[in-house]
Amino acid sequence: MAGPGWVMAADGEASAVIQSTRRQVEEAVRAAVVGGRFAPGQHLPDRVLCEEFGASRSVIREAVRLLEAEGLVNVLPNRGTFVAFLTAAEATQIYEVRGVLEALAGEGCAIRATDAERASLRDIYERIAKVDENAGQGVLLGLKQEFYDALLRGCHNPLVARMLDQVLNRNTQLRAMSMSEPGRLKHTVAELRRVVEAIEQRDPEGAWDACRIHVRRASTIALRILRQREEAAKS
Numbered sequence: 001m002a003g004p005g006w007v008m009a010a011d012g013e014a015s016a017v018i019q020s021t022r023r024q025v026e027e028a029v030r031a032a033v034v035g036g037r038f039a040p041g042q043h044l045p046d047r048v049l050c051e052e053f054g055a056s057r058s059v060i061r062e063a064v065r066l067l068e069a070e071g072l073v074n075v076l077p078n079r080g081t082f083v084a085f086l087t088a089a090e091a092t093q094i095y096e097v098r099g100v101l102e103a104l105a106g107e108g109c110a111i112r113a114t115d116a117e118r119a120s121l122r123d124i125y126e127r128i129a130k131v132d133e134n135a136g137q138g139v140l141l142g143l144k145q146e147f148y149d150a151l152l153r154g155c156h157n158p159l160v161a162r163m164l165d166q167v168l169n170r171n172t173q174l175r176a177m178s179m180s181e182p183g184r185l186k187h188t189v190a191e192l193r194r195v196v197e198a199i200e201q202r203d204p205e206g207a208w209d210a211c212r213i214h215v216r217r218a219s220t221i222a223l224r225i226l227r228q229r230e231e232a233a234k235s
Contacts, residue, residue: 021055022059022062022063025053025060025063026062026063026066028053029049029053029060029063029064029067030066030067030070030072030169032052033067033072034072034169036172036176038083040083040084040085040086041082041085042082043080043081044064044073044080044081044082044083045080045081046060046061046064046080046081049063049064064081071084072084072169072170086174086226087226088226091174091219091222091223091226092219092223094167094170094171094174095171095174095216095218095222097167098167098168098215099211099215099216101160101163101164101167102164102212102214103207103208103211103212103215104157104164105148105151105152105155105157105160105164106155106195106204106207106208106210106211107155107205107207107208108154108155108156108157108160108204109151109154109155109199109207110198110201110202110203110204110207111204112154112155112156113155113156113199114154117150117153117154118199118200120150120153121154121199122196122200124150125147125193125196128140128143128144128188128189133185140185140188141172141175141176144175145168148164148165148168151195174218174219174222175218175222177221177222177225177226178218178219178221178222181225184221187217188214191213191214191217192214194206194213194214195207195210195211195214197210198210
């Protein structure tokens with residue numbers, strides 16, 4: 001006969017499976033919102049999300065609560081869940097925070113990254129530099145995410161990594177806007193090259209400045225587009 005220890009072990013394994021499933025669903029819903037699969041302002045009924053991700057209503061609602069805390073969706077009383085819009089004012093605040101966090105990550109990477117981590121960052125940059133203008137935003141967004149993942153690993157500061165990762169999730173709509181500007185890709189490549197070179201030279205001040213410049217220039221484009229849309233909506 002199985003004893004109490006076996007029952008406790010089985011319960012623990014079942015709990016671990018449930019938690020793993022919940023995390024997978026949360027990540028899938030987040031990726032769909034962040035990646036633009038669900039458009040800003042789109043209604044996301046529980047029923048649709050349950051069918052889309054093959055999850056129970058309780059798991060979906062938990063995922064929605066997390067996304068609401070991250071600012072990715074809005075839950076309106078008696079109306080439901082909607083993908084969040086970003087205003088120009090909100091975007092300005094996001095870019096201010098992102099600029100500092102990204103600079104901290106670049107600085108930390110210049111100080112603490114291993115040779116292998118620097119080589120990985122260089123490899124991803126080289127792949128970005130070879131992207132064709134007509135490749136589509138999805139390709140570049142995916143490579144940019146790889147670049148940031150490598151930057152955050154190399155900075156060896158888990159707190160900065162968690163905070164910047166959350167800001168970048170909120171920032172994906174804006175990144176897509178800035179990259180939609182004709183000719184923006186070549187400037188992105190040049191800006192990232194300066195980041196990589198400063199990190200390779202173990203120059204923390206240079207890496208800080210290069211990261212701030214990259215964010216500042218991207219913000220100029222995205223904020224201009226957002227303000228134009230807001231003005232058009234008023235007229």
